[in-house]
Amino acid sequence: MSSPLHIGFLVFPQITQLDFTGPLQVFSRVPGAKVHLIWKRLEAVPSDTVLTIMPTITMAECPQLDVICVPGGFGTDELMLDDEVLAFLRKQAEGAKYVASVCTGSTVLAAAGLLKGYRASTHWSAMDALSILGAIPSRDRVSVDRNRLTGGGVTAGIDMALTMAAQLVDQPTAEAIQLGIEYNPAPPFNAGSPETAPAAVRATMEERMAPSRARRIEMAKKAAARMV
DSSP: OOOOOOEEEEEEEEEEHHHHHHHHHHHTTTTEEEEEEEEEESSOBBSSOOOEEEOEEEETTOOOSSSEEEEEEETTTTTTOOOHHHHHHHHHHHHEEEEEEETTTTHHHTTTSSSSEEEEOGGGHHHHHHHHHOOEHHHHHHEETTTTTEEEEHHHHHHHHHHHHHHHHHHHHHHHHHTTTTTOOOOOOSOOSSTTTTTTHHHHHHHHHHHHHHHHHHHHHHHHHHOO
């Protein structure tokens, strides 16, 4: 009997739940996969909505993972300076087949030094932070650079997970998972990226996100200074 395929998501306070629940649904259907939700303690973790997440294993007890994935959310700002989290990611990355992220989770991987010189995707508002941390920002919905798979903002996590499922198993398996979850996006509006959103909508969102974007850049600069 073959050993399970260990796939782990880092879950943390102020995570954007869709960043990991979308990929979670995909990875949970990969044959032989055992999925872990990882945090420092086994206690409920608040997301950026009313939903809370219960980790299944601590970082200290986590086995060597085949896939380590860092989702995004407002909480990633603090993680860029969290030595315990960064050390855990570096250790797991040494033995993992794939290192992955969704949305601003890529900034945490970059702060751990795991995306230096790698092409990586992130949320459109986090491109500057990713660059500060030594990665090569990409506007691809999913970036694949060697064994690093990074998704853009939030919903791109499903695309990232399906892309990885094809690499972990094969394309027909990934296609069967896609059909099983009926992932057949047909959004009612064409406003899902800065390139396609109406100018007024983009301006509104840029103004709304300006404070968090400035804070993220500040934290990225501090993280980058610690990497030198």
